[in-house]
Amino acid sequence: MIRADQHRCVLFDVDGTIAETEGHAHLPAFNQALEEAGLDWRWTTADYKRLLKTTGGFERLLRFAAESGHDAEALREQLAQVHKNKNRHFAAIMASGAVAPRAGFRELVMHLARQNIGWGVVTTTSRGNWDALWTYSLAPLGLPSPEVIVCGEDVAAKKPDPEAYLLALKRLDMTATECCAIEDSRNGLLAARTADLEVAIVRSEFFADERFDEAARVVDELYFLQ
Ligand SMILES: [Mg+2]
Structure with a gap:
């Protein structure tokens, strides 16, 4: 080609x-950031596979919030922070040479x-x-x-x-x-x-x-x- x-x-x-990067770094980084934020959400590999139909990490968080019965708009600011923290965790996982x-x-x-x-x-x-x-x-x-x-x-x-x-x-x-x-x-x-x-x-x-x-x-x- x-x-x-x-x-x-x-x-x-x-x-x-x-x-x-998805399974080895993005997914564990999301779960770390969600736990840190005190949100009782843990994404399994199956959850993440479904959520990946939505492009963009922040958009994915908003979609999960809406799908699981939360007021996504009310959580917008908190989820923006979760996304920021997730990217920090992602960078740390990458720096460890895991991927x-x-x-x-x-x-x-x-x-x-x-x-x-x-x-x-x-x-x-x-x-x-x-x-x-x-x-x-x-x-x-x-x-x-x-x-x-x-x-x-x-x-x-x-x-x-x-x-x-x-x-x-x-x-x-x-x-x-x-x-x-x-x-x-x-x-x-x-x-x-x-x-x-x-x-x-x-x-x-x-x-x-x-x-x-x-x-x-x-x-x-x-x-x-x-
Ligand atoms: Mg791709």
Whole structure:
């Protein structure tokens, strides 16, 4: 799918695509922050799988509040604080070295670099989460720096809205056909496809059973995209 004679930059989603951050870092960080706030909510893996249909950590907290019979609006301020604390816990988990990139990620980026194809990051997670992954898990691998980084704070609408991908193309000054995207979720796939990008799906822990009909390829590991 990735063609050296055509593609100039491969845009990677972060959570689930570059690293299995959801189960190893985001979920435990949410539970730590909820406990700290004195809220009697504990999310299981099954809860989290369902909640991941909502993109954005704060939005996920609001959805859970509403679904479990709480007044989400009344809790808005408290949940904003929970989300802040959650991201602090996430950074601490990342700093502990608990989350490595997925198998084949480093090799794929190096393979692209050898063909003069760059890479970029298009995520609607918070920039602090990306910074933690980059600092503790990716930068030590000696990778070339990404050519573009779009995070949740850069856009008004999260995936599946195409805004993050459209902004990345604008910043790169490239067309959709000069780039392609690698995603692990249906929301991410729809965001990239709506921006006219060709998409490869790498199946991840939390989204493996979603529908990926619009993808050009679906693989189990990043190795297969070399
Ligand atoms: Mg993802």
